[in-house]
Amino acid sequence: MKTVAVIFGSRSAEHDISIVTALSAIIKPLEATKKYKVESVYISKDGSWFWDDKLKDIKLYQSSAIDEFMRKAPKVQLQFDDGLTLVKSSQFAGRKAYKKIDIVFPATHGTHGEDGELMGLLEMANVPYVGCDVPSSAIAMDKVLSRQIADVNEIPVPKYEYLQASTFHQKGAEVVKDLEKSLKYPLFVKPARLGSSIGISHVKNSRELVNAIEVALHYDSKAIIEEAVQNLVEVTVPIIGNDELTYASAEQPLSKEDGVFDFDTKYMNQGKGGKKMGSKSGAQGYSKIPADISDALTKESLRVAGAVYRSVGCKGIARIDLLIDSKTKKVFFNEINPLPGSLYNHNWRASGISNVDLVNRLVDLAEDSWKEKQKLTTTFSTNFLKQQG
Amino acid sequence: MKSILSLFNLRLPIYYTYMLQQVEYEPSKFIKWLFRLLRQNKAVKTVMNRQTLVWTSKAKALVLVSYLFVAMSMFLYVFALKDLVFWPICLGVILLATPLYLAYFLWALTLVAHMFIIKPKQIRLVAEANKIFKNHKAVKIAVLGSYGKTTVKELLNTVLSEGKTVASTPGNKNVSVSHARFAKKLTGDEEVIVLEFGEGEPGDIRRMAEMFEPDYAVITGLAPNHLDHYESLQAVAKDLLEIEKFVANDNIYINGDSEMLTDYTKERFVHYSVEGLDGWKVNNVKVSVDATKFVLSKGNKKINVKTSLVGRHQIANLTVVSVIADVLGLTKNQIEKGITSASPFQHRMQPRAINGAWIIDDTYNGNLEGLKAGLDLLKEIKADRKWYVTPGLVDQGDETERVHVELGKKIAEINPDIVVLMQNSVTDTVRSSIEAGGFKGELRIEENPLEFYLNIEHLLAKGDLVLMQNDWTDNYN
Known part of the structure; x- marks a missing residue:
């Protein structure tokens, strides 16, 4: 039986969402496959790593029990010796527990995880892992970079500018004037590298714009400012695959009246009008599956989503968010989520793929991708060193 | 070996009591379970994997008595054996046998309780119930068979309630004692009483019919159930057909779709099936995952059946219930409304x-x-x-x-x-x-x-x- 390590938590604003993704959407279904031994690896908010079966219980995180656990439990060390091995001290007689990992299933959202940092570590260990690789994760997490890639590949994006924190702090209001010259209100201001809609603002004038930039730069050192798409219909398309892609249904999130689809709308307020929908239902509570758009627009949405997935070089899984002008029927690329919350498994289920089938396929894709990489030559023999000195 | 070792567990009285509860305190079933556990070499604690002991007063008493029994017997053994040279060895042997003799102690306790407390009480209850049913003016319907009887009983209750005051046994309570307890709750104003007869061992149906004296009977099917108590399928059939000694043949409805049953009944009684019943024809059948629809007609009469009960086999049940309702004088609207309001029964399709x-x-x-x-x-x-x-x-x-x-x-x-x-x-x-x-x-x-x-x-x-x-x-x- 192969061992799969599910890594979650991390130093990220989306730390808590990552726990839910790992426990409910990955660990449970992986265990239900009966094909894998699942090890839970938790990265705390201060970046410490822990590995324990107790970490599979959501109740641990719902009270101060997690602090107590972290105070007592030994931290995990990683060993890169022909793959990845978790090492944990028994705290007695110098004995240590070792667990060789066959596949890693990253379940981290946002910074220090979904942004490619964790994938870099896994590449160094040369262990198969689920999802996007280092460059595609890094690009996907950066709304500016991903738009630039889309632009190059002639995929429509809303008109945008971006701003470094240092520039804003140096120039202040002058920057706002420059932005107003090139962009028209209403605008959206977002941290460039943060998911789950954290720090997003919808602004209609200079005063709001300054505030919104300050908010965005509170979370990230780079902010993106873009024109709002008119007659907006938001659509999101979950995709899995390496070379051959499988699409879930185009899904239509229902945003609040101000058009902002923020963290509270997604996870806390149970959706726009969804009294019946608990926060547990996550994305299911605030969206329509399939999206309420014409067949032609659905087809175009899937085409644009697939083009983005391929041009960024995504692997395994990602969710592509799109913006549609319902009058002009134009579909714009908005952003990529390399690891959608809870894998967006509600949409996959509605598209005929169960949680178990989904994680099974993702693990298979991870192994396929890793095998392909093993065929590549990564070293090169030269006389360079002999010629030195 | 694993199974035997697992019996040396301080929670053993709780596991034993749980299992007694599961077999409804039937002594022989309890002992059978213990030997099945040993044969299958399973740890005793696995019996409580799915559920746990419900701490009723009976369960509390049994657990307490078990612990006291073990403690007292230990004390007595030590007292009796203390003068023997090899007393520690004797005590060790006795200790090893503790799980087994605790099981037999509980078996004997429930057996004695059954014979001297429960049984006489049940006999009294049944006699009282017999008087209540005998004097009751209601139309009495017995529903029996190896399967499907709870469904038919519930359907009769739901549909007939649209035009009559109906009482029926709750859930799948279908033994004489349940009937007797049910009888005590009757107000005397009921127009129809529906009872489910459960066959568990030879003679059950006759005893129930003697107590209830039904006017109508529905036999829902025959299957090889409870063959641990009946010698053969024929013995089950014989038991079910005892009902004809108490009910007129024209008032006994037999599920004609149950071939095993019709092998024994031949042309006797009124046969109902997915095709219809005594001139009533079933047409325009539509079955889906959450509904069944069909039309039941005879001459000028036509009943549009629409229900959330699923499965083609429900057509026969709905047919017999509709026809009995018609016989008892319910209108077409009442029957249709009653059938539509019937919802699937828990854990049954x-x-x-x-x-x-x-x-x-x-x-x-x-x-x-x-x-x-x-x-x-x-x-x-x-x-x-x-x-x-x-x-x-x-x-x-x-x-x-x-x-x-x-x-x-x-x-x-x-x-x-x-x-x-x-x-x-x-x-x-x-x-x-x-x-x-x-x-x-x-x-x-x-x-x-x-x-x-x-x-x-x-x-x-x-x-x-x-x-x-x-x-x-x-x-x-």
């Missing part, structure tokens, strides 16, 4: 939507005919992926092998995409029969039913249809 998939919960179905009817429904309804989940059947006596070979054949014939068998003593028989039948789908053996049920949401997606039939209680696992 109960459809449930989950993750866009459909699960038909038929886990209270415990007979071969019922399983076959369910499998036919699975075949009939369209789905992207079909699942069939079952542990097989219990209480099949000498028929166990034949029944499970037949079940396997039927599963192979229906050929679901995925078959999940809950691991137990009949699994190998069902699996061999499925494989021999040329089954082309995926066969999974599930060792932990509870884990499977808890994880089901992760296994299903839109387009899946799952049929779950029967569930073995802990004493059979």
